[in-house]
Amino acid sequence: MSTATRLRAVLADRLTEDGALADDQWSSAVRAVPRELFTGAYFTAVAGSIPTRYRPVREGEPGWLEGIYSDTTLITQLDGRTRPEDVTEGTVPGSPTSSSTLPSLVLRMWHQLGAEAGHRVLEIGTGTGYSTALGAHRFGDADLSSIEYDPVVGGAAAAALEAAGFAPRLIIGDGLRGDPEGRPYDRLIATCAVRYLPLPWLHQVRPGGRILVTLSGWSHANALALVEVTGPGRATGRFLPGCTSFMIARPHDQPPRPALALLPGEERPSRIDPAKLGDWTGGWVAQLAAPAAERMGAGAEQILWDVSTGSQARTAPDTNGGWRVTQRGPVRLWDRVERAVRLWQEAGEPHQEAFGITVSAAGQRVWLGTEDGPGWDLPI
Ligand SMILES: C[S@@+](CC[C@H](N)C(=O)[O-])C[C@H]1O[C@@H](n2cnc3c(N)ncnc32)[C@H](O)[C@@H]1O
Incomplete structure (x- = not known):
């Protein structure tokens, strides 16, 4: 051996x-x-x-x-x-x-996707092709397509898959646009993260089909969602247990920004402990509330910066106890984050499993508890 x-x-x-x-x-x-x-x-x-x-x-x-x-x-x-x-x-x-991606996560996701023999499956983010090969071994490669954005990466994956004896359909292109031939799918699995669900996916996955994808953002917080397509352009689902993160899809990555320069602003006490943003779900809730902001810093010293509006917020411990926040710019980032984190705290600081997502003509909304509960619109 x-x-x-x-x-x-x-x-x-x-x-x-x-x-x-x-x-x-x-x-x-x-x-x-x-x-x-x-x-x-x-x-x-x-x-x-x-x-x-x-x-x-x-x-x-x-x-x-x-x-x-x-x-x-x-x-x-x-x-x-x-x-x-x-x-x-x-x-x-x-x-x-x-x-x-680490094998245990790839395997867990293939299992969570609930694909069965005969399902047409679309994978976004071929990468090395290892996850594609595992899927092809299990389901056969006739109904498996995989899209990779980077031609060099995709070329290497194609060679490796061929050498290993697999022949799924491989596409080089932007997977956020879906299959360029517009084929219908029963399942879509993404091994790169997105800021919101790309609309082409919601038209290419047939009603009753499922999408498994990590939602992420410019503060680098992640949450794995399993959604069911309920009609063309419509879907609903929930976030799953565990702490899953992926690199963000290239078209959804944040634009280049200048070096950080902290500027003066209005100061007041903070109503939440800024260290809550260091919690897996707390940081994600903050990202939902301020989706255009990048988060830096740690513990009591958090920095939020929304380059598009020049808005900033930064926190620090108060010498008299508690914490202070300094904010500037048209978007009061900390006000939004504070409201969202307090809502989450009032609900008992649940893990992401307590959240769900609904996509409709009205937009994409992540909610806490139930569809009519408190929610945040994703930045489409
Ligand atoms: C975490 S890796 C994929 C891991 C892969 N499934 C494996 O197991 O080897 C993420 C991949 O997604 C690709 N990617 C990023 N944005 C993409 C997009 N818009 N469409 C298709 N692929 C994309 C990246 O180039 C990268 O190769």
């Missing part, structure tokens, strides 16, 4: 023990698909580096194969261009733009 085959079997056993593999068919997929074919060389983050720097782990070097069969996300591209092969010496800074 080769080392890779043995490591694959160990990973499959571990994922079974952890409950990530819903059944034997997923276990055989993990045992069969050689992840190393899809990732090749990858980056690892240098511990403690700020901003984060990345070290390439080259094919065949000690630990390369063990890294591939650990249950971790392997970054394969930085800043939309740099591949591990491009780094000949030392480490590099950058923002991850493509990766092979």
Whole structure:
């Protein structure tokens, strides 16, 4: 037995023990698909580096194969261009733009999607092609299509899928526009995050079909939603348990911004503890309330900056106890965040599972509790 085959079997056993593999068919997929074919060389983050720097782990070097069969996300591209092969010496800074998602998450999502043999499935974000290969192994590749934005990434995935013996339909393009041929689908799974549900998806997935996607934003808070399409352009669903995050779809990423300059503004006491924004769901609620803002800082010292309007809010501990907030610009960012966080606190600070989303001609609204509960419009 080769080392890779043995490591694959160990990973499959571990994922079974952890409950990530819903059944034997997923276990055989993990045992069969050689992840190393899809990732090749990858980056690892240098511990403690700020901003984060990345070290390439080259094919065949000690630990390369063990890294591939650990249950971790392997970054394969930085800043939309740099591949591990491009780094000949030392480490590099950058923002991850493509990766092979950790196997347990890929498998959990395939399971949550509830696809069955005979369903037409569209995947957005082929990446390395590893998740596509797992799906193709389970459902066959005749009804599976996958769209990748980056032609270099998509080309490598196509070669790897072919080498592994799979032949799903692969498309290079903007997956937020859906299948360019406009084919109908029963299921859509996205392995990149979006700020709102792209309308083409809501027309290409047939009524009764499902979309599994992570909603994210410019404050980098994430929530995984499973929605059912209820009619052309209409959908409803709920957010799922756990803490799932993905890199944001390239067309939904925030525009480049100048270096942060903190400016004076109006000051008042804060009615919430700013550290609540460090909570997984608290930070997401804040993002719902101020979707055009980027969030920086930590603990009691939070900074919100909406570049499009120049609005800023920043918090700090008050020397007399509590916290103070300074706000400037036409959008009072902290007022909005404060209201939303208080609503969430009054509901007992539930996890995202307590929230749902409805998409209609009126827009896209995330709500707390029930459809007629408090809600926030997504920035379409
Ligand atoms: C987390 S990676 C995908 C992981 C992949 N499914 C795997 O397991 O290897 C996200 C991918 O989404 C791609 N992407 C970003 N925006 C996209 C878009 N609008 N349409 C299609 N793909 C997109 C990125 O280029 C990146 O390769």
